Amino acid sequence: xxxxxxxxxGVTDLPFRILAREYGADLVVSEMISAQALVxxxxxxxxxxxxxxxxxxxxxxxxxxxxxxxxxAAKIVFDRVAPEMIDLNFGCxxxxxxxxxxxxxxxxNVKLLGQVASAVVEAVPVPVTAKIRLGWDRDSINCxxxxxxxxxxxxxxxxVHGRTREQFYSGQANWEWIRxxxxxxxxxxxxxxxxxxxxxxxxxxxxxxxxHVAIGRGAQGNPWIFEQVKTYLGCGVMLSAPTLLERISLxxxxxxxxxxxxxxxxxxxxxxxxxAWYLKGVPYSAEARRLVNITTTASGxxxxxxxxx
Numbered sequence: 001x002x003x004x005x006x007x008x009x010g011v012t013d014l015p016f017r018i019l020a021r022e023y024g025a026d027l028v029v030s031e032m033i034s035a036q037a038l039v040x041x042x043x044x045x046x047x048x049x050x051x052x053x054x055x056x057x058x059x060x061x062x063x064x065x066x067x068x069x070x071x072x073a074a075k076i077v078f079d080r081v082a083p084e085m086i087d088l089n090f091g092c093x094x095x096x097x098x099x100x101x102x103x104x105x106x107x108x109n110v111k112l113l114g115q116v117a118s119a120v121v122e123a124v125p126v127p128v129t130a131k132i133r134l135g136w137d138r139d140s141i142n143c144x145x146x147x148x149x150x151x152x153x154x155x156x157x158x159x160v161h162g163r164t165r166e167q168f169y170s171g172q173a174n175w176e177w178i179r180x181x182x183x184x185x186x187x188x189x190x191x192x193x194x195x196x197x198x199x200x201x202x203x204x205x206x207x208x209x210x211x212h213v214a215i216g217r218g219a220q221g222n223p224w225i226f227e228q229v230k231t232y233l234g235c236g237v238m239l240s241a242p243t244l245l246e247r248i249s250l251x252x253x254x255x256x257x258x259x260x261x262x263x264x265x266x267x268x269x270x271x272x273x274x275x276a277w278y279l280k281g282v283p284y285s286a287e288a289r290r291l292v293n294i295t296t297t298a299s300g301x302x303x304x305x306x307x308x309x
């Protein structure tokens with residue numbers, strides 16, 4: 001049984017993945033990367049393929065709806081960074097993604113979804129995995145059909161997020177359907193959705209009988225969750241929450257890693273939500289969060305964080 005970092009656009013970049021691995025994630029998955037942009041040799045997209053040795057094992061996630069383009073993109077990914085796995089995104093609910101027929105939109109066209117997965121499986125020598133949702137909306141839940149299709153074309157395992165596209169991230173994840181997918185398939189199933197604590201990871205495994213757990217939003221500003229979940233599942237011990245000093249220290253280290261990776265201007269901009277997540281629940285942190293959102297230098301952000309101590 002593994003505890004994985006789920007892919008999140010704008011979140012699971014290289015610095016975040018390294019921290020997740022350090023704190024116990026068994027596998028990390030990149031932000032979703034456009035297959036079309038890879039084939040077009042887009043410079044910014046190619047930069048997203050960077051993998052560090054200390055974050056492995058890692059999967060690169062791609063999205064697209066053209067089987068030939070996705071197969072070519074998968075070859076590019078493998079030739080450049082040789083990840084341990086290539087993951088296919090069939091679950092992204094974002095309007096700009098689905099309007100092009102990508103992400104969760106493919107759950108409305110199971111035949112094409114299967115053709116995309118089959119083409120990628122045949123194109124690369126590493127395991128190909130896939131992430132899906134329950135369906136497009138509550139009236140068209142077809143995750144069992146989709147999962148069986150993916151299994152039939154050779155997908156290594158399937159991650160099921162327990163919401164429909166229509167839900168985005170609202171409401172409650174429906175774990176019952178994850179159980180139905182697990183019961184219908186022979187390949188490993190990774191449960192995903194509403195795991196914010198070790199107890200919820202235990203409940204997800206217990207209710208669905210899934211093989212692994214993927215944690216997304218529960219890890220935002222909280223990479224400690226992987227170690228906490230694994231310890232609880234392994235021996236029933238609930239580790240204590242990080243102290244304020246531990247939170248601030250890791251937030252500053254994350255910021256410094258981000259500056260080194262992306263440069264200061266981009267790092268400062270993209271770390272704002274991360275720092276807000278690190279400070280969530282910290283007493284008297286409202287003013288710090290406000291200042292973080294208007295600070296334009298990394299050193300300024302560090303001063304704001306240290307003042308909380």
